Amino acid sequence: MGNEREKFSQRLAHAMQQAGYEPRPTVLFHLFNTHYRGRSVSVQTTSRWLGAQAIPAQDKLQVLADLLGVEPHTLRFGTAPRSxxxxxxxxxxxxxxxxxxxxxxxxxxxxxxxxxLVGELVKALSDSA
Known part of the structure; x- marks a missing residue:
């Protein structure tokens, strides 16, 4: 089981990097909790995911996969489903x-x-540059 957690943490860190995020627990903590509709997770939990100590439950894995632009199956197991x-x-x-x-x-x-409103502000700032 330890090897499975280690491989998952490597895939998670790699997916974070590919998506433009630093693979750090605090980054994952903020990112995950702004998108997860359930009970928020702690920095310790995200640290355990990245530190090969735990694998998230399926509902959390689905949110991680969506955020990072990967298939949940690939994030969890390392291979894409064939069908x-x-x-x-x-x-x-x-x-x-x-x-x-x-x-x-x-x-x-x-x-x-x-x-x-944000779009108008960005346009005004870019026009004045």
Whole structure:
């Protein structure tokens, strides 16, 4: 079981890096809890996931996979299921770090009216540059 946890933690860290996040427990803690609708997890829990001490339950694994743009099965077991057809997920451009991703994620959680305001602000700032 220990080897299985170690492989999972490596896949999780790799998926975080590929998605533009630093594979650190505090980064994962903030990212996960802003998207999970259940009871929030602690930094200790995310540390255990990244430190090969635990594997999350299926509902949490699904949220992690969605956030990181990987298939849940691949994140958990390392191989993609053979019978599933899926569209390729877009990757973030080089240089987009966790701060920018968190900002974009927060923006996407806003209601439409607030998104419009943010869009106007960004346009005004880019026009004045």
């Amino acid at each position: 599933r057809v899926a569209e390729p997920r877009m990757t973030w451009p080089a240089g987009v770090g966790s701060r920018e991703r968190q900002t974009i994620d927060a923006y996407l959680q806003l209601p439409p009216k607030k998104r419009e």
